Amino acid sequence: MGDEGRGGGGVTDEELTLPRATVQKMITDLLPKDMLCTKETRDLIIECCIEFIHLISSEANEICDKESKKTIAPEHIITALHDLGFEKYLPEVQEVFNDHKQQLKDREKKVSKFEQTGLTEEELLAQQEQLFAASRARFQAGGGAPPLAPTLGEAGPSGS
Amino acid sequence: MQKDDEVGKVAQATPILISKVLELFIANLTLETAKVAEARNLKKVEQWHLKYAIENEALFDFLREIVANVPDPTNGGSTESVPVKKKKRVRTKPKSEE
Numbered sequence: 001m002g003d004e005g006r007g008g009g010g011v012t013d014e015e016l017t018l019p020r021a022t023v024q025k026m027i028t029d030l031l032p033k034d035m036l037c038t039k040e041t042r043d044l045i046i047e048c049c050i051e052f053i054h055l056i057s058s059e060a061n062e063i064c065d066k067e068s069k070k071t072i073a074p075e076h077i078i079t080a081l082h083d084l085g086f087e088k089y090l091p092e093v094q095e096v097f098n099d100h101k102q103q104l105k106d107r108e109k110k111v112s113k114f115e116q117t118g119l120t121e122e123e124l125l126a127q128q129e130q131l132f133a134a135s136r137a138r139f140q141a142g143g144g145a146p147p148l149a150p151t152l153g154e155a156g157p158s159g160s
Numbered sequence: 161m162q163k164d165d166e167v168g169k170v171a172q173a174t175p176i177l178i179s180k181v182l183e184l185f186i187a188n189l190t191l192e193t194a195k196v197a198e199a200r201n202l203k204k205v206e207q208w209h210l211k212y213a214i215e216n217e218a219l220f221d222f223l224r225e226i227v228a229n230v231p232d233p234t235n236g237g238s239t240e241s242v243p244v245k246k247k248k249r250v251r252t253k254p255k256s257e258e
Contacts, residue, residue, distance in 0.1 A: 089185070
């Protein structure tokens with residue numbers, strides 16, 4: 001998704017930053033309409049954010065190590081926030097985490113529904129083609145009648 | 161996160177949480193700073209407002225070093241902005257060039 005391809009080693013801390021325009025927009029949206037933030041202050045806020053990320057990451061990393069895990073999981077982030085005193089952020093963070101889990105579940109459901117037909121993609125495509133062909137045939141047979149009412153080909157208003 | 165040499169792998173959901181946390185942090189910091197400016201009837205949010213907000217909130221203690229060189233106008237310093245210096249962080253693995 002957001003891979004920058006800078007990969008590998010050799011990236012110094014001087015190059016670490018956040019998109020200025022995005023941060024500026026956030027600040028502007030947060031401040032009352034008649035207030036403004038200087039560029040230098042914005043840059044200072046960005047520096048604070050980077051420090052914050054380092055803080056959370058280090059703490060989460062330690063928690064992860066203690067559990068002898070190799071991958072930093074969301075639960076580690078949540079514990080880190082708690083340990084560092086940022087409990088007030090937890091409710092919203094938890095909400096985002098739950099939404100994400102829900103999305104994953106929904107995606108899995110769609111995939112498994114697909115798999116449950118027990119057919120391969122080619123077979124499914126073939127079935128789809130057959131359905132289209134049948135539909136076309138009905139359409140043509142009905143002399144252009146709307147495909148929604150294939151059995152009432154002779155048409156005429158009403159009929160109850 | 162992974163620019164830090166000590167951090168290994170990161171789960172897929174983790175950056176999503178970090179984004180949210182960062183939004184909340186920026187909001188927190190910005191609003192505290194704005195309050196400092198508003199308390200002085202100022203419309204322009206300056207660096208020293210941020211410094212003041214940080215020094216007055218225990219939660220932001222880790223940020224003190226970042227704002228340390230911002231002059232404090234109440235102490236006779238100037239209100240001129242200082243260029244933001246990127247903080248040099250100590251890395252665990254030394255770089256190959258010396």
